[in-house]
Amino acid sequence: MSPSLKAATAVGVLLLATACGSSNGSGSDASGLNPPDLKAQEKLGKTEGEVNLIAWAGYVEDGANNPDVDWVSDFEKETGCQVNTKTAASSDEMVSLMKTGQYDAVSASGDASLRLIASGDAAPVNTDLTPNYADVFEGLKNKDWNTVNDVAYGVPHGRGANLLMYNTEKVKPAPTSWSAVFDKGSEYKGKVTAYDSPIYIADAALYLMATQPDLGIKNPYALDRKQFDASVALLKEQNANIGEYWSDYLKEISAFKSGDSVVGTTWQVIVNAAKAEKAPVEAVLPEEGATGWSDTWMLSAKAEHPNCAYKWMDWIISPEVNAQVAEYFGEAPSNARSCELTADKDHCATYHASDEAYWKNVHYWTTPISQCIDGRTDTQCVPYAEWVQAWTGIKG
CATH class of the missing domain: 3.40.190.10 (Periplasmic binding protein-like II)
Structure with a gap:
């Protein structure tokens, strides 16, 4: 082992x-x-x-x-x-x-x-x-x-880093962007997985930071109301394609081995363990970066x-x-x-x-607080307590 x-x-x-x-x-x-x-x-x-x-x-x-x-x-x-x-x-x-x-x-x-x-x-x-x-x-x-x-x-x-893991036999071509779990998630409906935590809202914000620059997101943990609502909306859309939200280290490995999950967030240690158990997976730091x-x-x-x-x-x-x-x-x-x-x-x-x-x-990862940690002083950002509340709504 x-x-x-x-x-x-x-x-x-x-x-x-x-x-x-x-x-x-x-x-x-x-x-x-x-x-x-x-x-x-x-x-x-x-x-x-x-x-x-x-x-x-x-x-x-x-x-x-x-x-x-x-x-x-x-x-x-x-x-x-x-x-x-x-x-x-x-x-x-x-x-x-x-x-x-x-x-x-x-x-x-x-x-x-x-x-x-x-x-x-x-x-x-x-x-x-x-x-x-x-x-x-x-x-x-x-x-x-x-x-x-x-x-x-x-x-x-x-x-x-929180990486993008994918099944090399099912997900082709190899993804290079978080669009694989957001914009293209429907291609793998029911087999997309995501980390089960309010902080995953930041992953959506990071994707929007790259793909919707008009929102003005500079830091995925410093979100004003408009930016936060957009991130939550993206995750609610993604929910229709999620097969499982994972927090159990071993369950994600099992899901990728069985084919129940084919694409989603992971950690390098999970990639290594999944490969050791002969799961056909690879992982990438997407072009947008990662949390x-x-x-x-x-x-x-x-x-x-x-x-x-x-x-x-x-x-x-x-x-x-x-x-x-x-x-x-x-x-x-x-x-x-x-x-x-x-x-x-x-x-x-x-x-x-x-x-x-x-x-x-x-x-x-850094705690979202009402004072925007991206340096803005003319607005308030959404604090972590509201991230927790929103996460419950996202998962339905």
Whole structure:
């Protein structure tokens, strides 16, 4: 089994955040967001003996799922910090758990990160206290989803793009555009699949950004009412052709193997696993670009074990550990030095880890807020709560 398929088997049902993304690779400061005035820790103190984490499945492995997959035990031995992990299935769950004050750090996706910053549940992070941050790809630093007013609120963990996967025997010619699931979706009626999350509205907005420039969309997560309504309308039209909305990692693989799905959104790790199971699939980053995700380890403003949490954040982005996590989970590592240490020497090439030109066409998840994060000040944008409501209507 490939490392990606092992991860799928060990994790079982793997859900990423119902998340939101930012614009492209350009830096920003989440314009209009005014978080509480919290100060970052200035120096490390004595470690507290334990750390309580909230994480996506596959991010904090101690050998329990697979005895060969363990980057927690050495951390505990080296730091004296016992790791206690709560695995979360959604960003909403992560936000709720962080509000309890019982956890020290969280592996937040873009929709959770800005919510945690705005509410004061996440603390600014002094990246000088995480030496491995220096080796993080520049394309992941100081971004809309992890930085506000030039203040960092965490350390980047990894990244991935939301790709277009297709059955090579059924979908011809090979698609190069998201039109395959929007304008041409009727050709594959009942066999189109889409990610089951309110953030998928951004995928429609991204397509409209390229195909209907008169709408003036500059950022698929900064939509005024007209732009938002147009995106929702496109998805309601698409609904007639959808066979299944997927959130279950393994079910999408099964659907492409059986032929129940022939075209739709996916992640590179799913492509790899599907190919390993002999499904006739390929995937492409369409000409319009794509949405994508980058997770950030964030520190709770109420952390009872902040020194152990800092040790963990530095550990998880260290070259060797970040390589292990990225390969097991199926993503591009955040640490540039990790690419020399993956067991599969082609891993970073497969996931475009150092290809910043590739990532410039990926619009990372970031929370939609009423202040338009594309810089507009003369209008309000539709906040995430309304995206959630609209998604229910889209699915019918």
